Structure formats: structure tokens, C-alpha cells
Amino acid sequence: MTASFINPVAAVLIIPATAAVLLVLMPGYRLTARLNVLASLMTFAAALTLFVTERPTPGTYVLIDDLNIVFIALNTFVGFTASLFSASYIGHELESGRLTPVYLRFYHAMYQIMMFGMNLAFVSNNIGLMWVAVEVATLTTVLMVGIYRTHEALEAAWKYFILGSVGIALALFGTILVYMTARPVIGEGSDAMVWTVLVTRAVAFDPALLNVAFVFLLLGYGTKVGLAPLHAWLPDAHAEGPTPISAVLSGLLLNVALYVLLRFKILMTANPAALAPGPLMVLMGLASLIFAAFMLYRRRDIKRLFAYSSIEHMGIIVFAFGMGGPLANFAGLLHMVMHSLTKSAIFYAVGHVAQIKGTQRIADIRGLTESHPALGWGLVIGVAAIAGLPPFGIFMSEFLVVSSTFAREPLLAVPLAFGLLIAFGALLLRLTGVAFGKPLGSTAPVAASYVPLYAHLALVLMAGIYLPPPLVAWFRHIAILLG
Amino acid sequence: MRGLVFDIAHLLAGSLVLISFVMLYQDRLYALLNVFAVHALVLAMSVTWQAYVQNAPHLYVTAAIALIFKALIIPVGLHRIIRQLGIHRDIETAVGIGPTMLAGMGLVALSLMLMLRVTAEADPLAREDIAFALSIVLLGLLMMVTRRNAVSQVVGFMSLENGLILAATAAKGMPLVVEISVAFSVLIAFIVIGVFLFRIRERFDSVDDSALDDYRGERQ
Numbered sequence A: 001m002t003a004s005f006i007n008p009v010a011a012v013l014i015i016p017a018t019a020a021v022l023l024v025l026m027p028g029y030r031l032t033a034r035l036n037v038l039a040s041l042m043t044f045a046a047a048l049t050l051f052v053t054e055r056p057t058p059g060t061y062v063l064i065d066d067l068n069i070v071f072i073a074l075n076t077f078v079g080f081t082a083s084l085f086s087a088s089y090i091g092h093e094l095e096s097g098r099l100t101p102v103y104l105r106f107y108h109a110m111y112q113i114m115m116f117g118m119n120l121a122f123v124s125n126n127i128g129l130m131w132v133a134v135e136v137a138t139l140t141t142v143l144m145v146g147i148y149r150t151h152e153a154l155e156a157a158w159k160y161f162i163l164g165s166v167g168i169a170l171a172l173f174g175t176i177l178v179y180m181t182a183r184p185v186i187g188e189g190s191d192a193m194v195w196t197v198l199v200t201r202a203v204a205f206d207p208a209l210l211n212v213a214f215v216f217l218l219l220g221y222g223t224k225v226g227l228a229p230l231h232a233w234l235p236d237a238h239a240e241g242p243t244p245i246s247a248v249l250s251g252l253l254l255n256v257a258l259y260v261l262l263r264f265k266i267l268m269t270a271n272p273a274a275l276a277p278g279p280l281m282v283l284m285g286l287a288s289l290i291f292a293a294f295m296l297y298r299r300r301d302i303k304r305l306f307a308y309s310s311i312e313h314m315g316i317i318v319f320a321f322g323m324g325g326p327l328a329n330f331a332g333l334l335h336m337v338m339h340s341l342t343k344s345a346i347f348y349a350v351g352h353v354a355q356i357k358g359t360q361r362i363a364d365i366r367g368l369t370e371s372h373p374a375l376g377w378g379l380v381i382g383v384a385a386i387a388g389l390p391p392f393g394i395f396m397s398e399f400l401v402v403s404s405t406f407a408r409e410p411l412l413a414v415p416l417a418f419g420l421l422i423a424f425g426a427l428l429l430r431l432t433g434v435a436f437g438k439p440l441g442s443t444a445p446v447a448a449s450y451v452p453l454y455a456h457l458a459l460v461l462m463a464g465i466y467l468p469p470p471l472v473a474w475f476r477h478i479a480i481l482l483g
Numbered sequence B: 001m002r003g004l005v006f007d008i009a010h011l012l013a014g015s016l017v018l019i020s021f022v023m024l025y026q027d028r029l030y031a032l033l034n035v036f037a038v039h040a041l042v043l044a045m046s047v048t049w050q051a052y053v054q055n056a057p058h059l060y061v062t063a064a065i066a067l068i069f070k071a072l073i074i075p076v077g078l079h080r081i082i083r084q085l086g087i088h089r090d091i092e093t094a095v096g097i098g099p100t101m102l103a104g105m106g107l108v109a110l111s112l113m114l115m116l117r118v119t120a121e122a123d124p125l126a127r128e129d130i131a132f133a134l135s136i137v138l139l140g141l142l143m144m145v146t147r148r149n150a151v152s153q154v155v156g157f158m159s160l161e162n163g164l165i166l167a168a169t170a171a172k173g174m175p176l177v178v179e180i181s182v183a184f185s186v187l188i189a190f191i192v193i194g195v196f197l198f199r200i201r202e203r204f205d206s207v208d209d210s211a212l213d214d215y216r217g218e219r220q
Helices: A002-025 A029-052 A068-094 A101-124 A126-144 A152-188 A195-204 A207-225 A232-241 A243-269 A278-297 A304-321 A327-356 A373-386 A393-408 A412-436 A448-465 A469-482 B002-024 B029-054 B060-085 B097-118 B123-145 B150-170 B175-201
Strands: none
Touching: A002 A029, A002 A101, A029 A068, A029 A101, A029 B029, A068 A243, A068 A327, A068 A448, A068 A469, A101 A126, A101 A243, A126 A152, A126 A195, A126 A207, A126 A232, A126 A243, A126 B175, A152 A195, A152 A232, A152 A243, A152 B150, A152 B175, A195 A243, A207 A243, A207 A278, A207 B097, A207 B123, A232 A243, A232 A304, A243 A278, A243 A304, A243 A327, A243 A469, A243 B002, A278 A304, A278 A327, A278 A412, A304 A327, A304 A373, A304 A412, A327 A373, A327 A393, A327 A448, A327 A469, A373 A393, A373 A448, A393 A412, A393 A448, A412 B175, B002 B029, B002 B097, B002 B123, B002 B150, B029 B060, B029 B150, B060 B150, B060 B175, B097 B123, B123 B150, B150 B175
16 A cells, blocks of 8 residues: 555656666676666656556655656656667767777766656755755766766866856755744754745745845756856756767756756745745846847857757746746746757757767758758757747747736847747757758768657657647646746 | 853854955965865864754764865865875966955855844854855855866865855754765765866866866857
């Protein structure tokens, strides 16, 4: 009886943790790559059972509610497809000698530890544990960003490390302040760090101290989300690491930090006397969107281009959640899911492109649709989707964000629409060069894995045309929960 | 007795802020490391005192970590790294010492004004400690932005982290303090190993991170 509902939660943590240990011990990259895929698939399956099994009552450490089930399902799904892509990607890296089998063993183990850290952050009900989990996930990605050990990769890892550590430190200070606010009301001990307890008692908290705490949390976790002006680590980390990691960083790790921010936002809104978190988030979101949109024009490196596009989209999502209200929250959630799927699909395509052409310079990549039709068109579809063209899901979510903003704050909608259009122009401009025209560079056939790429694109297309009613109902429910 | 408890805690936390200031104007790496070791030692004493006052034995673990790991192992390890890298000469300060000290004073004033105002209802000991802790965190950040040398940035980060541990122990009865201090130690160990590995691999000619800024992938 008890075991029947504890299992899936435990499984999404134990499977990656066990797999990490096994992957360190096992030799042979083919075997470990397969085990990595298998473990990710099992974690995904375990996450899916969360939907149907009875949920555990929120305890000191674990919480499962409507909000985090969506995040866990998305996280494990993209984790699974990225592991598929990674299996075909690293074979090529071994051949070209950029990675050695020893590093690969380490890489696979780190991949699973990262999945463990992200899932732990999602299921944890304790704000201290949440912080530790985010730190674990960040540390493993730092190590993976630096795995090529080139000058550029080490620089990117170092920058990520220092900025990430400062973010971590500020977030911890915010967490301590939240505990200090809660202590006079809830009493000493672990209860004062349990999120569900905090939310129900938040009305009695001292609003001034809570405000200060939130500012620290916003800056700290905002660094991880990649919000301007704290985004400096993000483009380097995306450009210099292995492409599967770029996909996971953009598609998943940014979401983890966003999720933690959302939890604290709910906490803030539970206390009416405290500062409204919305305007701060709107401001940072808008700044990130417009800044990144302009930066898109000057990119010469293809992975960097899409890294800036991630900053842009995280800006839109934070903006939507900052606006709040059922419609904007719904749009923000949908946009987050769509962005994760589309951006990771783009990185799957870009990873193979960079391998064939042996370069990430946009100027050296031309005419992909002619030389590699399957890959080229995949990239074209992905970029069209991320730029917000109909009929893809991102068009719909962006449309919802803009229209709900117009209805409530027309003045804010103008810069929002402006930023979206600037980014749209930049992406299409770069796309035409890369995808069409006379092929440049190697035209050798490629042993790419198209399944993850097209599976994601199909999902995004489907979401744009038809959203299943149960999903809509679910998201609507969360949107109300988010306030 | 109540007065003495408060005074000792106040003295130790205040000394931490002072030592942070001392770190700000050290322009030699060895001296900086020595001052940092003192910083960690005072932190260990402060945490021990809190453990005794709050009757919280698990805090002794945090104190022991501060003493053994941060006051001994890390400074000794960094000493060796500096010697091997041959960078035991001057620290390049990106900003002069005078403006840095003034900025530091401004930050301390800011954090005292902010924290004392918003924590008016908390108990006085925790209140003063959290204000001092924020000062130490901000001074650590200031040090990280005014230094260009990777080793002194790491030292700045570690002093910042000492401030966080002070805050965590001052928040009476906070759970997970030991776990968090262990997590931070792991993080710092990684950073230090990272600095070391950079050099071992001879990827960088110096650990001066202005050299790191040269590559952005954009300048062609």
C-alpha cells in the first residue's frame, strides 16, 4: 500500500543515481551509451507513472503536485531523447579524437548525476534541499562544459563556475533569510524550511524581510535562468561544451532554476503585504528579451546564436509568469514546454551539422538543405518554430503572451512585440544563409540520429495545431495555482 | 551571562567583517592567503560559540570543517599552487585600493542599514549576525570584481561563503546547515582543483583571467 505510491518518486531519483555508479564502473563506450539511454528511458517511464499513481502526502522532503509533475515529465523526456542523440554524437567525437574513452565514461556518469540533481530539485519540498539539488546539477554541467579541455572550453567552464557560484551564494543567502522570516511564526527546526508549510503560514511572515529574501533569490536563481544582466555565462557554456549538453542546458537546466523561482513566487504572493514579485520578473524578462534579440544579429557562432535565443525565450517565459493571471501563466507554461522541445531539437540538428562541417562558424555553413536534406530541413523547421512562425506551438504561446499583455497592460506589450520581431528577423536572416544557397564545406553523408530531432518537431507541430483537452485542463489548473 | 553571550558573538562576527576589509587591501597573494586562513579560523570560533550557546552539537561539525578544511587544507594547497605557478608577486588590482576601501565601507553601511531595518523584530543576536553576514558577502563580491587574478577571485569567493556560513549558523535552529557547509566545501574543492588543472594542462599562460576574456568567439 505504502510502497505503491512512494515508488515512482523514489524511482526518478534512484534510477539515475544507480546508473551513474554503473556507468563509472563499466568499460566500452557502446555499452555505456546504451545503458545511458536505457536508464534515461526508465526514468522517463517512472516519471510517467507519476501521473497515474496516488501522490504521497507532502512530507519534510518530498512534494508531488500538479506543477512539478509537468516539469519532471518534460525533464525526463528531453533527458531521454538527448541521451539518444548523445549516443550517436559521441561516436563521432571518439573517431575525431576530441574525446577519449576515459572521458566518455566520466561524461555518461555525469549525465546521470545531472538528471538526478534536476529531478531532486523538482521533487523536493524543502527549500534547503532544493538549493543543494540545483547546486549538484550545476556542478555536473560545469564539468561537462569543460570536457573538451581546449582553451575555450576551460574558459567557458571557468566563467560558468564563477558566475554560477555567485548565483548559488546569493540564492543561499535568500534561503537563509526565508528561514529567518519563518522561524518566529513556525518555530525552529525543519518545518520552517518546508515549502508547503511555508506557503500556508506565509500570511503571518514579516513582509520586509521576505522582500529582501526574494530579491536575493531572484538574483541568485535568476543567474541560473540566464536573465540579463546575469546571463554572461550562458552563451559560452552553450558554445564550448558537447552539443548534447547544450541541448540539456537550454532545454532543462534553465527550467530547473525557473521552477525554483516559481515556487518562491507562489510563496511571495501568499503574503499580501509583501512586495509583488510580478513587476520585478516582468522587468527582468523584458530586459533579457530585448537585449538578447539585438545580440542575435552579431553572432558568428551557430551554437552561440541559439544560446542567445534561449536567453530571449527565458525572458519571454519569465515575463509571462511575472504578468501572472490564468491566461499569462498558461501561456508561460506552454511556452516553456515548447521552448524546451524546440530548442533541444535545434541543438540535435546543430550538433550533427557542426560535426560534418567541422566548424561552428555560421559563415562557413551554407546550403544545408541541398547537401544534407534531412538535417537541413530539420534545422529549417526548428528555426521556423523557434522564431514563432505558425503553425508551430511557439507561435501559439507567444500569441497568447502578447494578446494577454495587450488586454491588460498595452504599454508593456509594445516593447514585448518589438523584441519578438527583432529576434524573429535575426533568426530568419541567419537561417537563410545556413540552409539555402550553394553548399559550402564537406558534403559527406552523415550517420545522424533523426528520431529525437523529428520526434520533438512533430510534438511542437502537433501542439500548435491541436492541444489535447486533458493537457489544457491540466495547464489551466496549474495556471490558477500559480496565481 | 546573557550580556556576555551576546558580546562574544558580536565580537567574533565583527572581527570577520574587519578581516574581510584587511583582505581587500592585501596586494600579495601569500599575505592574502594568510589573512584568509585567519578569516576561516575566526569563523570556526564563531560557529563553535554558536554551537555552544544554542546547544546545537551538529554545528561543531561545521566548525570543524571551517577549521580543518578552510583554515588549513585550502590555504596550504593554494600556497603550493601559487608557488608552482610562479605568481607569488603582486596582485593586479583592477581598481585602486582607496576606491575599493571606500566602496567596501559603503557596502557595509548599506547592508547594516538594510538588514537592521528589516529585521527589527528578530532576536538581537541573529539580527546583528545576519547584518554582519551580508556585509561579509558583499565584501567578498567586491573582492571578486576588483581582482583579476583567478586565485584571488577564489579567495574572494571563499570569504563570501564564510559570510553565508555565519548567516546560516546565526539563524537559530536552521536545519541542513552541516549539509550545506559540506556542499560548499565540495564546491570549493572543485574550484581549487579547477585552478590547478588549468595550469597542469598548460592551457593558460597565466591564471590571470583577463587573458580569459580574449576569446569570445565573436572577434574574428
